[in-house]
Amino acid sequence: MGACAPPSLPRPPAVEHGATTLALRRPEPHWRHSPPPAAQKRWQPPRSVSDDRCGAGTEAQAAAQNRARAERRRPNSQTLGRPLPLSYSLLDGEAALPAVIFLHGLFGCKTNFNSIAKAFAQQTGRRVLTVDARNHGNSPHSPDMSYEIMSQDLQDLLPQLDLVPCVVVGHSMGGRTAMLLALQRPELVERLIAVDISPVEGTGSSHFPAYVAAMRTVNIPDGLPRSHARKLADEQLSSVVQNLAVRQYLLTNLVEVDGRLAWRLNLDALAQHLDKLLTFPQRQESYLGPTLFLLGGNSQFVHPSHHPEIIRLFPRAQIQTVPNAGHWIHAERPQDFIDAIRGFLV
Template structure:
């Protein structure tokens, strides 16, 4: 299987110069997404698995604090089982993609509207979890011509503030202190201990700690905590939309999750009139991690 990767590299290495604060970040230029009609797209980091060019590609979009590696095993399975091209992408301010003060859904949608045609992957199947699901929904509503079908994983086009602990996670991550020149294993253990009082779920801590990186002996978060914290209220809501997306859509929900409520269904139906709802039993918000086989079965069925 042919695998193509592109990782954004700043002028001074993969994460920019070592930052003075723990949550320091590489920054790419941005219009801010406010003064201009459209935000300026950023060159996202991605991995593309080769497949049959006549079939719509499958594009995986991760959630807040995630990265393209969240879907690595699923992406390989989809490529092998369906013969399709499969793209995993780091959103701006996440993974190996550049950082920007603009963390809006309009900006994240614009990044994809720029990238997918460049790669010859339109129209494509968008599979987005949480924040990535909202990015996928907005892109489908803005540019339905670029989206063959849409799968939103445990998220809806409605505000989800009441059920998230993301603000507390960010505060805990920003407060971490790690001495320089520690071995990575010790640094990770120390960070885990400092997160534990706030992030009691070990699986969630392990997920957050995938963002801990070391550059020249200095440990920092590769997610842009400052921009994400500033935009968190925006990330938890959804930009108001009028036009519906006419294509097929699947809303895959975690049976143990409270992110999508019955009260959200009317807005889902209004914006996505072809939407199907499917619940995965015994899955929380991270459906693909909790029930990977059920997640794969849902994707295969939706593609068929």
């Protein structure tokens, strides 16, 4: 769910309003980021720092980032069943407007939405938050992985940042996390947008267990130059993951730690709990807030047979389809994606 968006997301064009381009009327939004791991034990306001995935910086900064990644990957039994301090990036905007939260899919990270977030902040003036789920991106690792605990992570983070109630947009795995958050804590969610996913198990994600197994078997000898190591990993994945764009996306999770390449995903936790992530928890309550299910016209993830359960849990749900888009609508049709969300927020 959410695995296969192309690694580089095209920057959406500005939305034209008459003769005026809205994006040019607003200043460049200012990114704020989650505190580094050493500071997360004692909460501090987010500081302006570069995102450590995109990483142009000094060698000392790169070394510090690698150490931080390694520290986040150390299992800690004390984190079981407890919220984790998630890695996030926040674009400033008008406090009077509900913030917009973007949640990525399985194998993804917050930077999947960088271009979308920046365009959305410029065009709407809203605060925009992108978040790494636990065991993904630059968020901490934990043996615990479920929609319930990922919802709890957000219940902890969003009030800390004074962003509630907010609009929650979740793609695939992130969409199910957003659904559960809205069902459990409706007062935190002003509106809900689930992108190409439903609360019903489908067949679109049936290949994900094979992806996890293939990633776990990748073997890269120490001492290889980075370019050679990535090429070797690509070759080892190719027998299972035959789509080049999918492999390239999975390989964005291969990062340098202590001088060697390693997966920043917690593959052990994903493998252990993947069956839970491919389904949705049984719930009896409903979320009565405005809800949009935004589907790709070429995607097979949401079937018409899912609609009754969607309406049972989300009685005010609208279902909208983006033509000529697959599962990764935000990457394949970025401006249509932004326009659909803006239209829903009006």
